[in-house]
Amino acid sequence: METIFSRNKEEHPEPIRAEVQGHLPTWLQGVLLRNGPGMHTIGDTKYNHWFDGLALLHSFTFKNGEVYYRSKYLRSDTYNCNIEANRIVVSEFGTMAYPDPCKNIFAKAFSYLSHTIPEFTDNCLINIMKSGDDYYATSETNFIRKIDPQTLETLEKVDYSKYVAVNLATSHPHYDSAGNILNMGTSIVDKGRTKYLLFKIPSSVPEKEKKKSCFKHMEVVCSIPSRSLLQPSYYHSFGITENYIVFIEQPFKLDIVKLATAYIRGVNWASCLAFHKEDKTWFHFVDRKTKKEVSTKFYTDAMVLYHHINAYEEDGHVVFDIIAYKDNSLYDMFYLKKLNKDFEENNKLTSIPTCKRFVVPLQYDKDAEVGSNLVKLPTSATAVKEKDGSIYCQPEILCEGIELPRVNYDYNGKKYKYVYATEVQWSPVPTKIAKLNVQTKEILHWGEEHCWPSEPIFVPSPGAREEDEGVVLTCVVVSEPNKAPFLLILDAKTFKELGRATVNVEMHLDLHGVFIPQNDLEDETE
């Protein structure tokens, strides 16, 4: 049986006026733009994994008290090739396609090591990135696709690897105060080395080079060598503070030899990713000014993480919050064969997402005794000096059962209080959204029966003085047949409903998105 996850969704490219109930703040003007998989069956072929589905963009436009919905499939080369062939012809992470008439996939699988044919999928289904006045749909390959945030039209394809030597890049970049993008990517066996690169995409180009794109000015800020040439870690995001980049090298690793032979062995790329529970998780801190890595070795036990929440510095420590797991059951849970009609009972995580705070003393007393805890902040997180000079860190648990975290981005890299996230227990069903105060551990919730809310996005009100002054937006898919989905608008402070905008369409479950204030859209049309 087709479930909410696997049913193909129709696109609605023309704006549909939503039915608004309640009172939306008059200042809330702009577009909420989100991305996620919308099509999992093409002709007689089916993707194996939910994260493989073709990218479906959707948006809610707030204009003078009214709300308009639209959705449109990203017209990636992957989409076009698949639709034309009426079957899946381009491989995704969880689905290997045979053969690929768009490109000889044999050549692909073998030559990515030498960067000659990096033609991987451009089905950018995970997130939306802002670059200057432009917006891009992103995934984790070297390709991103420019989109029009108002019409959802697909524009040009950008290949990161033309500008910096990366094979993979995260879909969770950071932005500095000038709007420049900071992102990380992995460079696999390039000139005999495998490394993690931090790269910068400037938000604008010098006046005399106006015709050139920002990507031509992309630069590598620094690199962190991978502990292993043929087994780099997988990572989905990273953290930044005012002075440091926080990168976690987890024992959830890609096996390059297995990847290179996956096609001939008839397996998907995901099977080349493995969790090594006997290994350690290494923390890396790179000074943003000197571009040098802090030389002390900091580590914790084996874990799997996808999302960093936030990070900041306090009294010589770096504090960072993440959502971590004890194993890699999250990826496995989203195989479509497991998302069948009984999935709520039969498809369980074996490790619950846990919000953990690590407190790492970058400036500590070098004469401290072996075995002593070097953390000087009031927290139960510890960092213990070992005989060999390395430091073993253990976290403070902030809460359990939240994922898809977001913060007020004005507080990114700074000491902060609030995380907004979806609540999940052991199954792939988001039952509620939550606002967690990381300082007091108090939680506010919003939930309604049969409602599956998406990643909540915080939008500050104009001139906001407090961290939680604004609204929280979440798309709510209703699991009961014949009930329409809606966009929910909550007061961020109280977590009480301000209003909802209902649209009578079948909405897809999505992953991530952005809110674009009206002013930024106007800049664009100028």
Ligand SMILES: CC1=C(/C=C/C(C)=C/C=C/C(C)=C/C=C/C=C(C)/C=C/C=C(C)/C=C/C2=C(C)CCCC2(C)C)C(C)(C)CCC1
């Ligand atoms: C280029 C290249 C390649 C390829 C790659 C690819 C193709 C990738 C893709 C990737 C991807 C594509 C990824 C994705 C990811 C995602 C994620 C990581 C997500 C997460 C999520 C979550 C966390 C969830 C949540 C939720 C929901 C959504 C609902 C329900 C509830 C919950 C909350 C659970 C290879 C390696 C071969 C080699 C080298 C080069």
Ligand SMILES: [Fe+2]
């Ligand atoms: Fe993500």
